[in-house]
Amino acid sequence: MLYLGESADQLFREYDDVDEDSVAQDLVLQVMKVYSIQTDLSKGTKDIGIVIDGTKVLTDLGNFPRACAMLMGLTDALNLAYPKELRYTLEAFQKFSSS
Template sequence: MAVFVIRGEEDTLQAPYDIGIVIEGVKVLNELPSIAHACAMVFGLIYTLNLSYPVELKYTFDALQKLFMEIEPKKMTRRVCSLSVKL
């Protein structure tokens, strides 16, 4: 599962040519308006397709979900709760 951004090599500050999402090597969405939209769509796809978080990014996704997107914020793990207090 990944969010991809395609930019030209000559100027990295230009708007990207394409932003999209790949799941298990298959491009499922493209031409998204921004990286923020792509991140929100990743969560939507995870819930819709009943996918589990990638093991190496489990805590990252959990923190994004609970703190920034405010999805089930009352069910925080201790690690996420500790980060919330520090922020």
Template sequence: MEQLTMAVYVIWKEGVEHHEPPADISVVIEGVKVLNELPSFTSAFALLLRMIYINLAYPKTLRFTFEVFQKVLLQLDQHKMSSKVQNYPFVQSYV
């Protein structure tokens, strides 16, 4: 966990079926657990995106991934999209 730049992780109790609720869903930023005991993976990912959008810069290795989520899927600041993201065929069908 200390080596993770950003992550959402789910912990399951040993021997529990995956259709049962997990033991913990957490968000890690720069090796530090910043949120835990979240109700779902979806809410954990949404909170991670919110923290990036409000407080943090994109990690260099995930920059374009998060840019697509923010600007294409969430439609936030679409007019400020980088040329690399704009020219990707997947994005062109959504813009």
């Protein structure tokens, strides 16, 4: 992503040791993100999922690579346009998945 001039913060959002209300309020503001919620650092990750237009569309995906693959499937199945700030990264993901 850095090589393509895009920031990882535009695609991934990690929430460490925060309350559920603040996470829900922040996710409502997101256009397209892969998120990770970790409520207690000793217990590991609680949830990894995808939010599109402020709505959680997939949850409990287990890991970031799976979430990225699912995001590509969702953008294709729903015929969504890539966000401007992630255009090059998601185009690279698309090329990797088609080969």
